[in-house]
Amino acid sequence: MTRTEYPWLLPSAMSQDADLPGDRTRARPRRTVRDWVVDTFAFLIAALIGILASEASRQAGNSELVVLADQMVGVLACCALWGRRRAPLGLALTLLVVSVVSPVAGGALLVSLFSLAVHRPFKPVAVVGALAVAGSAAAALVRPDPGMSYLASLLTGVILILLVIGWGMLVRAQRQLVVALRERARRAESEAELRAAHAQRLAREAIAREMHDVLAHRLTLLSVHAGGLEFRPDAPPAEVARAAGVIRDSAHEALQDLREIIGVLRAPGEGEGADRPQPTLATLDALVAESRQAGTKVTLDNRITDPAAVPAATGRTVYRIAQECLTNARKHAPGAEVTVLVSGRPGHGLTVDVANPAPIGEVEKVPGSGQGLIGLTERATLAGGRLEHGATDDGGFRVRAWLPWAA
Template sequence: MRPEQYQPPLTWTGQAWRLAAMLSLSVTVFATRADYLWNEVRWWFFVDIALGALSYAVVWWRRRHPVAVTVFTNVVAMVSTLSLGPAVLALVSTATRRRWREIIPLTILCVAANVIAVQFFATPEEEDDPVLVQYLVLGAMTAAMVFWGMYIGSRRELLASWRARALASEAEQQAKVQQARSLERARIAREMHDILAHRISAMSMSAGALAYRTDLTGEQVRETARTIQETSHLALTELREVLGVLREVLGVLREGPGDAAPEEPQGAFDLVALVDEARTLGMRVDARCEIDLAALPPAIARTLYRCVQEALTNARRHAPSAPVTVQIRGGPDHGVDLLVENPLPLSAGSSSPAPGYGLVGLAERVGFHGGRQSATVGEDKRFLLHVWLPWQS
């Protein structure tokens, strides 16, 4: 990670305490030689103040030009004690970058500048101090500044990496939520398709009988109209179930007591009623079940019901007068096999609707549970829908 990526932005608070720390260090050191400079070398007094002010101005560009600012402030600090504060801040700031090709030369420069300052720019009072002690103190202080800066840089990088991981984890969680929402919307869309396609095809078949049959008695007309009414009522009821689930998924609160809880979805035990309803509508359905429906898991039973419903809907739409064979077989070791077969119509009517996406959605539903689906037309012109579902989802 580059230093620019983990260095925090400077705030007014950060600027204030850094300025206070620099002023404290500069004024403390300058006060030890201010009397001597004023009384003995007054021009040096003003040069010290001028160079110090210039260092305070330059140090604010330490992040943009770290090496240049550190070199300037440390060289100037040889003759200007007021520049010590900016020199220390610049060296520590550069050390936070943790680049050895910058730290090593600048550390050597800082030590050399201190040695030159002790040798050539010390006041008479400072010359009385042991030189070795001065060198040891200056070396220790320089090493402490470098290590302190490297520690700050390491901590900043660690916090930045944690922040990046948190943002990545949050983004991943949001992506998972979006994916879950998309899958749920797709599932609800398939439910709505299965419900509406089945019921509307039944109503279309009954309405077609009223439109084209002229030999129906009054009682038969009323019975057919009653069937259309009941089918439309069932379509609205089942659609309301799905919308209730949709509202729960989206977290929408119920508005009042009129919003009843959705009923339980259909399962394998509703297959008998589904086949009887198809027969009532005039379809010739031969259904055989060779498995124990009670042993099926709810999710597999639900999918099996939708598969049979979609198969009967397609047969009613595309081959309304053809006999349909429905066979369910299998077991816990093999899984569930659904075979739906019907002969193709001799010719498609002009009013026959174009094929939709029922089988595509059904394949997605079956694949979601780990199953397989195939729809083929044999040489004998018979349409065969084969669905295999695992016993456990």
């Protein structure tokens, strides 16, 4: 698999979008229960701060008309917070100007700055934050607090502005992290599915190559005997009957092989190794002997009395299953004894069971892609059988497959 086969794996496609749902006026179609709870809480916080500011304005000696005007402005500012998700930038700028002349709107301004930091990127937030600091300095001059000095009022306003903006930016960063992790998980899942599909395709191609070789052998045998009948029309009836029987059996077996190869594409570029002999159940003993020479402890229990009677395709599948399992055991459980059991009879199918216990002592972890087991499952499925694999209760591993064996 290459990146050109799957364009979404290119770096340009993997870059994360800085925007979040709700950014750039892409508001949610409707408020959720969580949105209503958060908006109500923000409204109450802004109203509480407004009430405190209104009481401070009354104690500062302002007239009742000024206090009433401040309260009306504060109510309108708090009500405007219900639209903070759709237009956080415009709301923050408006409340910034209003809070210069009406301290009661200060609570609503802080909430709007928090929403702006959550729903907009850093640049507009920094600009509005700087304007808010300047507005806080102007508000301390226009509506001074008699209980605090100008410097104390200015520092208090700046600290509150920086706190709510920093909090909002932290919330935004956490949401971006969640979105990025979800996207990464989705892409990892898609990549795993593509790898599995790729492994299945390779398994199909390997089966197609093997079946092609077997089918070619059947057809060649059929052609030889048919040619013999053509060049010896005066052959004895017994020889003619024997050749006709061979032709019939070869044609039947070729049709069986052809059914297995239908729908499986052969990969192009088949070169060297095409004429190599295909393994069968009869060569399973040689595979076990080879594994023993490599240092693997193998116990073979082959209950098939006549391996030659097993169909060639089924025998090859059994051989490939045992071969892959022995290889995996040698990599992941060195020193453990592998048990290979082959049983069955015509009409009931053929079963191959390969198991090994947990490795003895500490074993170096060998990375594996799992594509071999995927290929074995695909091979068994195409043969009309099934394959199961997984860890055992004692920490070992077991592979069990059933394949059809016609009567």
